[in-house]
Amino acid sequence: xxxxxxxxxxxxxxxxxxxxxxxxxxxxxxxxxxxxxxxxxxxxxxxxxxxxxxxxxxxxxxxxxxxxxxxxxxxxxxxxxxxxxxxxxxxxxxxxxxxxxxxxxxxx
Amino acid sequence: xxxxxxxxxxxxxxxxxxxxxxxxxxxxxxxxxxxxxxxxxxxxxxxxxxxxxxxxxxxxxxxxxxxxxxxxxxxxxxxxxxxxxxxxxxxxxxxxxxxxxxxxxxxxxxxxxxxx
Numbered sequence: 001x002x003x004x005x006x007x008x009x010x011x012x013x014x015x016x017x018x019x020x021x022x023x024x025x026x027x028x029x030x031x032x033x034x035x036x037x038x039x040x041x042x043x044x045x046x047x048x049x050x051x052x053x054x055x056x057x058x059x060x061x062x063x064x065x066x067x068x069x070x071x072x073x074x075x076x077x078x079x080x081x082x083x084x085x086x087x088x089x090x091x092x093x094x095x096x097x098x099x100x101x102x103x104x105x106x107x108x
Numbered sequence: 109x110x111x112x113x114x115x116x117x118x119x120x121x122x123x124x125x126x127x128x129x130x131x132x133x134x135x136x137x138x139x140x141x142x143x144x145x146x147x148x149x150x151x152x153x154x155x156x157x158x159x160x161x162x163x164x165x166x167x168x169x170x171x172x173x174x175x176x177x178x179x180x181x182x183x184x185x186x187x188x189x190x191x192x193x194x195x196x197x198x199x200x201x202x203x204x205x206x207x208x209x210x211x212x213x214x215x216x217x218x219x220x221x222x223x224x
Contacts, residue, residue: 034210036153043203043217044145044153049210087153089210095167097143097155 004088004100011106017076020103022088028069032091035064035073038102039084047086048073075105083107110134112204112215119221124194130187130204130215138162138182141207144189146200147217154200157189158207172198194222 004024012018027033033051036044046055048064051071061076071090075082088100116128128144144156157168157178166178177190187204199222205211 036211038153043214044211045214046210046212049212053209055209055212085152089153089155095165096169097158099145099153099155102152 004090004098006086006088006100006103008101009104009106011108012075012078013108014078014080016078017074018078018105019072019074020086020088020105022071022073022090022100023069024090024092024098024100025069026090026092026098027066027071029093030091031066033064033066033071034089035062035071036087036089037082037084038087044087078107080107110206110213112206112213114202114204114215114218117202117218117220119223120194121224122194122196122222124222125190125192126194126220128189128191128202128204128218128220130189132185132187132204132206135206135213137180137185142178142180142187143205143207143211144178144187145203145205145211145214146198146220147203148197148200151200156202159187191220194220196222198222 035048038044051066052064086103092098111133113131143158159166159178175193179188201217203217204215206213
């Protein structure tokens with residue numbers, strides 16, 4: 001089962017853009033990468049699926065992309081409520097799914 | 109509105125068993141893969157298991173294979189996770205999640221604590 005590597009932390013000031021990376025072999029093989037936002041004590045929320053698609057209701061400040069074995073989540077126009085943990089998820093082959101270790105986003 | 113409500117968690121001794129349930133409403137339950145995802149205290153998310161719409165396919169993360177069994181009852185719009193031979197490292201909040209395009213909807217989670 002492949003691992004997905006995320007930076008443990010990221011930060012930015014209100015209005016700025018921040019990009020969180022997610023690296024793993026399975027990212028490069030499959031177009032099944034999703035991103036989740038989790039506030040403390042809450043259930044995760046789907047922000048991006050299939051690399052770059054946004055569910056209805058998710059602000060267009062959130063965008064996803066992929067290059068080679070690295071997927072990225074970009075949050076533009078940072079707002080205070082964006083401060084949360086973010087997790088990537090990918091299909092890892094052999095009918096397994098795997099999450100990255102998570103990135104704590106701090107809005108300065 | 110999609111609703112997923114987990115139940116059945118609690119404190120259990122190592123080696124014991126628990127059965128989690130997830131009651132689904134607000135969508136056509138029988139038309140979706142369903143998943144269990146867990147989160148140990150202060151840790152990240154871990155996918156645990158999933159099950160196809162008609163139960164013909166079931167998959168598990170390596171650490172629970174042979175100990176956990178996922179099942180569903182489409183007539184009751186319910187998802188289950190039978191957990192046997194529980195270990196302290198299984199201590200976590202367990203979420204059920206609706207499949208499809210990513211994990212689109214999640215329950216509120218239920219805490220399972222494995223401790224003597």
